[in-house]
Amino acid sequence: MNPTVLEQPRPMQELLEGPSGKPMSYWQLVWWRLRRDKVTLAAAAVILLIILSAVLASYLAPYDPFQGSIRKRLAMVGTPGHVLGTDEQGRDMLTRLLYGGRMSLVSGVTPVLIALLVGSTLGITAGYVGGRLNLLIMRVVDIFFAFPSILLAIAISGALGAGLKNTMIALSIVFTPPIARVAESITTQVRGWEFMEAARASGAGSLAIIRHHMIANVVGPIFVYASTLISVSVIIASGLSFLGLGVSPPNAEWGLMLNTLRGSIYVNPLVAALPGVMIFMTSMSFNLLSDGLRDAMDVRL
Amino acid sequence: MERNEMLLRVLDLRKYFPVRGGLFHTVRAEVKAVDSVSFDVRRGEILGIVGESGCGKSTTARLLLRLIEPDAGEVYFEGLNILKVFSAGMKVYRRQVQMVFQDPYSSLNPRMNIEGAVAFNALVHGASRREARAKAWDVLNKVGLHAEQFGRRYPHELSGGQRQRVNIARALVLDPKLVLLDEPVSSLDKSVQAQVLNLLQTLKHDLGLTYVFISHDLHVIEYLSDRVLVMYLGQIVEIGSAEEVSAAPLHPYTQALFASAPSMNPDERIKRPPLTGDPPNPINPPSGCRFRTRCPHAMDICASDTPPLLPVGETGRRVACYLFGNGKDFSPSPPLHRSQVQVEDVANPISQQVQG
Numbered sequence: 001m002n003p004t005v006l007e008q009p010r011p012m013q014e015l016l017e018g019p020s021g022k023p024m025s026y027w028q029l030v031w032w033r034l035r036r037d038k039v040t041l042a043a044a045a046v047i048l049l050i051i052l053s054a055v056l057a058s059y060l061a062p063y064d065p066f067q068g069s070i071r072k073r074l075a076m077v078g079t080p081g082h083v084l085g086t087d088e089q090g091r092d093m094l095t096r097l098l099y100g101g102r103m104s105l106v107s108g109v110t111p112v113l114i115a116l117l118v119g120s121t122l123g124i125t126a127g128y129v130g131g132r133l134n135l136l137i138m139r140v141v142d143i144f145f146a147f148p149s150i151l152l153a154i155a156i157s158g159a160l161g162a163g164l165k166n167t168m169i170a171l172s173i174v175f176t177p178p179i180a181r182v183a184e185s186i187t188t189q190v191r192g193w194e195f196m197e198a199a200r201a202s203g204a205g206s207l208a209i210i211r212h213h214m215i216a217n218v219v220g221p222i223f224v225y226a227s228t229l230i231s232v233s234v235i236i237a238s239g240l241s242f243l244g245l246g247v248s249p250p251n252a253e254w255g256l257m258l259n260t261l262r263g264s265i266y267v268n269p270l271v272a273a274l275p276g277v278m279i280f281m282t283s284m285s286f287n288l289l290s291d292g293l294r295d296a297m298d299v300r301l
Numbered sequence: 302m303e304r305n306e307m308l309l310r311v312l313d314l315r316k317y318f319p320v321r322g323g324l325f326h327t328v329r330a331e332v333k334a335v336d337s338v339s340f341d342v343r344r345g346e347i348l349g350i351v352g353e354s355g356c357g358k359s360t361t362a363r364l365l366l367r368l369i370e371p372d373a374g375e376v377y378f379e380g381l382n383i384l385k386v387f388s389a390g391m392k393v394y395r396r397q398v399q400m401v402f403q404d405p406y407s408s409l410n411p412r413m414n415i416e417g418a419v420a421f422n423a424l425v426h427g428a429s430r431r432e433a434r435a436k437a438w439d440v441l442n443k444v445g446l447h448a449e450q451f452g453r454r455y456p457h458e459l460s461g462g463q464r465q466r467v468n469i470a471r472a473l474v475l476d477p478k479l480v481l482l483d484e485p486v487s488s489l490d491k492s493v494q495a496q497v498l499n500l501l502q503t504l505k506h507d508l509g510l511t512y513v514f515i516s517h518d519l520h521v522i523e524y525l526s527d528r529v530l531v532m533y534l535g536q537i538v539e540i541g542s543a544e545e546v547s548a549a550p551l552h553p554y555t556q557a558l559f560a561s562a563p564s565m566n567p568d569e570r571i572k573r574p575p576l577t578g579d580p581p582n583p584i585n586p587p588s589g590c591r592f593r594t595r596c597p598h599a600m601d602i603c604a605s606d607t608p609p610l611l612p613v614g615e616t617g618r619r620v621a622c623y624l625f626g627n628g629k630d631f632s633p634s635p636p637l638h639r640s641q642v643q644v645e646d647v648a649n650p651i652s653q654q655v656q657g
Contacts, residue, residue: 024455
């Protein structure tokens with residue numbers, strides 16, 4: 001029998017290195033790998049569904065989210081006319097969940113976007129300039145980093161007061177330090193690579209170098225890290241509303257709904273758990289998506 | 302006709318790196334990476350700089366481009382002191398002096414295709430996108446990479462030799478006068494090394510370039526250079542033409558260096574390595590001559606005063622060793638060829654010849 005050299009089967013090889021043939025830029029390669037990752041695609045589909053349903057809530061919802069009838073309170077799941085039952089004030093659950101998605105998504109995603117902007121600016125500046133400025137910025141960031149995120153969020157939220165805007169401010173403050181840290185670390189690493197020296201040796205100014213060489217290399221890992229923060233943000237935002245520090249009643253928001261349905265948990269446990277299920281699905285999907293993104297970006301160069 | 306015009310003149314270049322420690326990052330000690338280095342680069346020549354790892358060759362190259370700021374000294378490029386110019390002047394200078402880096406893998410931006418990487422240099426100096434692209438294609442063709450085929454590729458799709466060609470192309474796109482090459486072939490296979498070296502020679506001839514070629518590989522330096530400069534622990538120990546230095550190395554360190562290079566002839570074996578031990582710590586180098594701790598001819602004066610780089614003979618040869626110079630008439634002894642090296646040989650009567 002011929003001793004055969006064990007080769008990696010082609011599909012695996014392609015997964016590690018990308019298709020041979022026409023040259024692909026790094027991002028094209030990432031996209032190509034993402035498309036073949038079934039789990040990530042499924043998670044992306046779920047998120048898309050949730051986002052769409054939240055955006056189109058006013059068209060999809062059968063009832064008014066604020067209109068309730070005491071007689072119909074705490075109906076079971078599957079009651080005719082109320083597919084997902086009603087809450088303790090008789091408002092339709094499906095409607096409230098759809099509208100609640102808006103609040104939860106906004107308060108989950110927006111702080112991360114703000115933190116991404118502010119944190120990466122701080123981090124990239126600190127990393128590129130180095131020296132004393134770097135030390136200064138990082139020490140300030142470390143002060144915030146010393147607090148566990150939930151406690152910090154509660155403290156800031158409590159100090160600012162309740163309300164959606166304050167929740168988002170609090171969460172932005174909570175998420176800026178970790179992003180700044182990651183940005184600074186990546187920037188310092190990239191700065192030490194020889195092509196950065198070559199760029200400086202070409203006579204280019206700092207801004208041109210950052211724009212053409214630094215940003216493209218640095219954006220990837222920062223973005224992936226920020227996407228992992230979205231799943232955390234959704235949970236903390238709902239948590240803050242649950243504690244009464246976020247959106248106030250009668251607005252629909254998943255965390256708030258969990259709070260108000262707490263008393264009815266023995267009467268209608270399934271309905272009481274529904275907002276939690278939504279939070280879980282959203283957070284989990286973002287989590288899986290960010291994991292898939294990270295794997296796709298881990299291309300062996 | 303010999304064109305001996307000084308393209309680059311380096312005087313007493315110095316760079317000490319601070320070693321910080323303690324609670325407040327105070328400076329505890331200094332790594333004397335480059336210590337009073339002086340040399341000239343003539344137009345049209347290839348100056349080879351050779352030495353062990355850590356002797357300061359790469360630092361010197363970066364000091365010449367001001368990628369690292371020198372602590373002291375002067376560097377004159379075509380008569381202009383480039384250590385005193387500001388950013389606009391530096392931009393002009395950097396157009397005329399370029400550098401090819403050592404590692405072909407990290408010296409290219411992984412997110413940029415190679416025509417973009419090469420064209421970036423031209424863009425920086427005011428070319429329009431189209432001009433920059435045209436120039437990039439032109440120079441990529443010159444280094445042997447078909448621009449239509451290779452231009453859109455990314456670094457991870459090229460081999461080491463191809464990437465190094467891109468590096469060279471990037472350095473040449475601005476038509477520089479002087480190219481500093483920091484160990485450009487050290488990380489390539491031998492066969493690829495030969496191709497790249499031949500390419501460098503062709504380009505130099507066609508474009509009228511001057512090279513400063515840094516390497517730790519003696520064969521490469523011998524093959525390529527016109528003049529050779531030997532560095533040890535941040536100082537120059539010998540300068541001379543390549544033939545002279547390789548045929549008859551004078552400084553004991555140079556002798557040991559050439560003797561320790563393995564020979565192509567398998568019958569010639571080195572019985573015992575002529576140079577033992579590690580170079581001393583550059584934070585605390587030996588007083589006087591830095592090589593004296595490993596030198597078989599060390600004398601008392603070597604410990605008290607640093608030997609200056611003095612001329613020996615008429616051919617522009619200079620050695621920093623108390624065995625030579627000072628008016629002593631030195632005639633080269635039988636060359637210490639690789640085949641002759643044994644430990645007994647190294648402790649050999651050169652010193653007796655000079656004193657006698």
